[in-house]
Amino acid sequence: MSKPVKAAVFGTGSWGTAFGMVLADAGCDVVLWARRPGLVEAVNSTRTNPDYLPGVELPANLRATADAAEAARDADFTVLAIPSQTLRGNLAGWKPLLAPDTVLVSLMKGVELGSAMRMSEVIEDVAGVGADRIAVVTGPNLAREIAARMPAAAVVACTDEAVAQRLQAACHTPYFRPYTNTDVAGCELGGAVKNVIGLAVGIADGMGLGDNAKGSLITRGLAETTRLGAALGADPLTFAGLAGLGDLVATCSSPLSRNHTFGTNLGKGMTLEETVAITKQTAEGVKSCESVLDLARRHGVDMPITETVVGIVHEGKPPVVALKELMSRSAKPERH
Numbered sequence: 334m335s336k337p338v339k340a341a342v343f344g345t346g347s348w349g350t351a352f353g354m355v356l357a358d359a360g361c362d363v364v365l366w367a368r369r370p371g372l373v374e375a376v377n378s379t380r381t382n383p384d385y386l387p388g389v390e391l392p393a394n395l396r397a398t399a400d401a402a403e404a405a406r407d408a409d410f411t412v413l414a415i416p417s418q419t420l421r422g423n424l425a426g427w428k429p430l431l432a433p434d435t436v437l438v439s440l441m442k443g444v445e446l447g448s449a450m451r452m453s454e455v456i457e458d459v460a461g462v463g464a465d466r467i468a469v470v471t472g473p474n475l476a477r478e479i480a481a482r483m484p485a486a487a488v489v490a491c492t493d494e495a496v497a498q499r500l501q502a503a504c505h506t507p508y509f510r511p512y513t514n515t516d517v518a519g520c521e522l523g524g525a526v527k528n529v530i531g532l533a534v535g536i537a538d539g540m541g542l543g544d545n546a547k548g549s550l551i552t553r554g555l556a557e558t559t560r561l562g563a564a565l566g567a568d569p570l571t572f573a574g575l576a577g578l579g580d581l582v583a584t585c586s587s588p589l590s591r592n593h594t595f596g597t598n599l600g601k602g603m604t605l606e607e608t609v610a611i612t613k614q615t616a617e618g619v620k621s622c623e624s625v626l627d628l629a630r631r632h633g634v635d636m637p638i639t640e641t642v643v644g645i646v647h648e649g650k651p652p653v654v655a656l657k658e659l660m661s662r663s664a665k666p667e668r669h
């Protein structure tokens with residue numbers, strides 16, 4: 334019998350833990366790395382993650398450690414599931430510990446502030462590994478639903494199709510159906526920008542603007558995501574897939590989405606400080622709206638919804654003023 338695939342998951346938050354369950358259910362031996370020894374103890378002794386997925390029983394072939402070297406040892410897949418803005422610093426520390434041929438897998442949906450790099454680019458930069466050893470998992474994958482083993486499809490992307498297929502096999506379960514894709518840039522941009530559009534839709538929901546507004550924001554949000562992707566060499570069709578439309582629909586419809594909920598609170602009139610104070614988990618779009626806009630400006634791409642979100646979240650623009658500005662932009666053909 335062949336050895337089980339070994340996966341290390343760095344980050345024991347909601348998605349790291351839920352994706353660790355998927356890998357374990359697919360037959361991998363899974364080690365979660367957590368920062369806090371208290372959480373390690375809770376995961377190993379109660380077989381639950383009380384902080385992020387209370388009430389969910391974790392599989393027996395999944396355990397936790399606070400020792401990064403122990404987690405990384407001999408891992409076929411090293412999965413990164415921490416907030417995007419913390420990746421560079423953390424990965425620099427983990428680099429000497431990585432197993433020699435491990436494939437680095439990003440679950441993160443953000444763009445780095447300052448460099449405007451996608452997460453796979455940060456990984457390549459910091460870990461110094463080739464693109465054929467970096468993969469991305471993305472799509473409509475709300476962690477709570479996956480942890481309840483509710484059905485979902487996903488995309489596993491790598492420039493090397495064979496590596497994407499290995500990862501696909503390692504995380505394929507009766508409830509989690511991964512498709513491969515070689516358009517890594519498109520898949521990552523779809524995931525990062527949907528968080529920004531999720532904030533916009535949340536704000537509209539909080540303001541009570543109705544479902545036509547929601548449909549319009551999702552569609553025009555996808556249009557500006559696709560424009561950015563095309564400027565960066567991504568395949569426009571990727572955005573009609575799970576990493577684009579699929580994730581937008583899930584995020585913009587669900588109260589489980591942290592970005593959507595964050596936006597809803599702002600739209601209801603909470604201040605940024607009040608909203609941040611009640612948000613316990615990572616809402617990537619709050620920071621990445623600025624890096625996405627930075628990326629768009631570097632490439633001369635117009636992203637009016639992203640610009641509006643930056644205005645509301647970071648520049649104190651009242652949502653009613655932002656709405657008026659967005660609606661009074663010059664009239665245009667739908668495609669240009």
Ligand SMILES: NC(=O)C1=CN([C@@H]2O[C@H](COP(=O)(O)OP(=O)(O)OC[C@H]3O[C@@H](n4cnc5c(N)ncnc54)[C@H](O)[C@@H]3O)[C@@H](O)[C@H]2O)C=CC1
Pocket residue numbers: 344345346347348349350368385414415416417419423440441442443474475476477613614615617
């Ligand atoms: N939760 C979800 O439904 C999904 C989340 N994602 C993405 O996965 C990534 C991780 O998100 P979640 O697990 O949901 O976030 P989370 O907020 O639930 O967990 C974040 C984890 O990172 C750790 N962490 C926070 N700051 C850190 C630091 N400075 N250094 C090291 N570790 C740190 C936390 O202790 C926690 O274990 C994000 O990029 C998110 O967009 C993607 C798909 C689904």
Ligand SMILES: O=C(CO)COP(=O)(O)O
Pocket residue numbers: 442472473474475476528531580583584589590591592593615616617
């Ligand atoms: O990426 C997600 C679903 O695919 C999770 O969305 P939130 O980060 O907004 O919760």
